[in-house]
Amino acid sequence: MGMTMLEKILARCSDRQRVETGDVVSCRVDWAVEFDLPFARSHNRPVPNKVWDPSRIVLILDHVVPAPTVVMADGLKAARAFAKERGIKHFYPEGRQGICHQLVAELGFALPGMLLACGDSHTSASGAFNCAARGLGMMEMLYILCKGETWFEVCPTVRYVLEGQLAEGVYPRDVIHHIAGVYGEHLNQNVEYVGPGLKRLDMAARQTIATMSTELSAEFATFAFDEQTEAYLRDRAQESYSPVESDKDARFTEVRTINFDKLEPQVVMPHFVPHNVRPVGEVAGMKIDQGFIGSCANGRIEDLRVAAQILKGRSVHPDSRLIITPASTQVAIDAAKEGLIEIFLRAGAVFTNPTCGACNGGHMGLIGAGERCLTSSTRNFKGRMGSKDAEILMASPATVAASAVAGVICDPRTTNQERNAGR
């Protein structure tokens, strides 16, 4: 019996020939990625006086930059002090920052065949790079910062075979919404993404799907390695790496085929994700007060280009507002070079600094009681982006941009048709 790509990584990191479903293994991590929030005094987490390996720890300030409150300002100060005292080599504070999951990609820390540990729940994002990556929480990260290892249970894997081509106006975000809508949660299961459809998913697309796999409650989400992965990492990889692929006789609990050809834009309804998704046509016309494009799910240059294509020469509806937050400083630089920021500003959108920002409701762009937000960020939980009496719906950046212009939820395919018809 062969192993899946993930099982191979867990076997290597636990010095075993092989691992099997049900095994609980102790693994050395290759990279430990820490972020700002655990340093806030409200988190009350003790500070290590020695760390496992300062050269393998990456510290990124992302959730609350620049500091929105004194509590967070003190936390960022504590994070900076920790970086200095412990000699953390890879430290990315304000101005050289981005959302941690985007930075570890851009800077080549998330590498094929490696095990990347991070406290944040959307760590699955790095699975796009054929990397084993799972969100672990701040206390487990404290353990890892000290010891460089942690445990995993080897869970069964669901394999998604992707095929076909997405129609115009349909995006990778719609693919993962479709999976969540049809198959629901994947507790105690890993997911892997393979198949001919990967050819038409660039790395940004895979990062979107991998990030949102956290909302499936999956353990690990891992993509196959291919020439696109290799090309992305060519000038970025921090070190040499060895990709992994699932053996032909690896065991899967289920194999499901996702055909892109048939997909439509998909909207996640308020408060929870599994089995809570509708085609955009069913919710079109619903008023929105705020649109948000950003986060580790959809704040990349590819997402901003899609938004700009829709917003160029148009205006955000007077009864709506649109906030656009790049996922990293590099994304912001690219957006400036390509003239996207001017398009956004002329359309009446707000363009912010890179940060998690409105996604986790800790910083800028909150929504008030009775308001409705359509977002391309990661979660639709009650109260997450502000008032508990607000509603959060989720959609692709194209659907968000088109809806912000209309002031109501609308199908981005219609908006594009209008443009093509010269209206």
Next chain:
Amino acid sequence: MAHLTGRVWKFGDNINTDLMMPNIAYESPPSEQPKFVFSANRPGWSSQVQKGDVIIGGSNFGTGSSRPAAKLMLGLGISAIVADSINGLFLRNCVNFGLPAFSCPGVSALFEEGDTAIIDYPGASIRNKRSNDSLSGRKLPQSLIQLTLSGGVVPLLRREGYLKE
């Protein structure tokens, strides 16, 4: 280990971490944070909870973020969480903070709110004192049970001299 016995509070499916630890808790001192638990979906609940109470949840309990919600549950005095299924990251947080928790398919149908639950955490079994019905759930590895019962990661690291005092 002696069995845990506690009064039952019931919660449904997809109870997420943002409900357990809303953003306002991030700005509050640790001692005040527990009062915000479930303030969006069940206002006033946190003041009714008593030390030793137990949460019985539906499926995908604890879905969502890495925020240290398990710590707030401990702060309220919750002694154990048993749910039809528990999100993997939340379960890790429970272990790492020292809060006994396990998945037990069907458990939400076994209890009504206010019942008394008798829980064998290492054995992952639970019994309703009123009906005497019992169920077995998903056992955690022995090492993780020990880590939980000894208070999670912090006491362990402190003992080994890793933490600033």
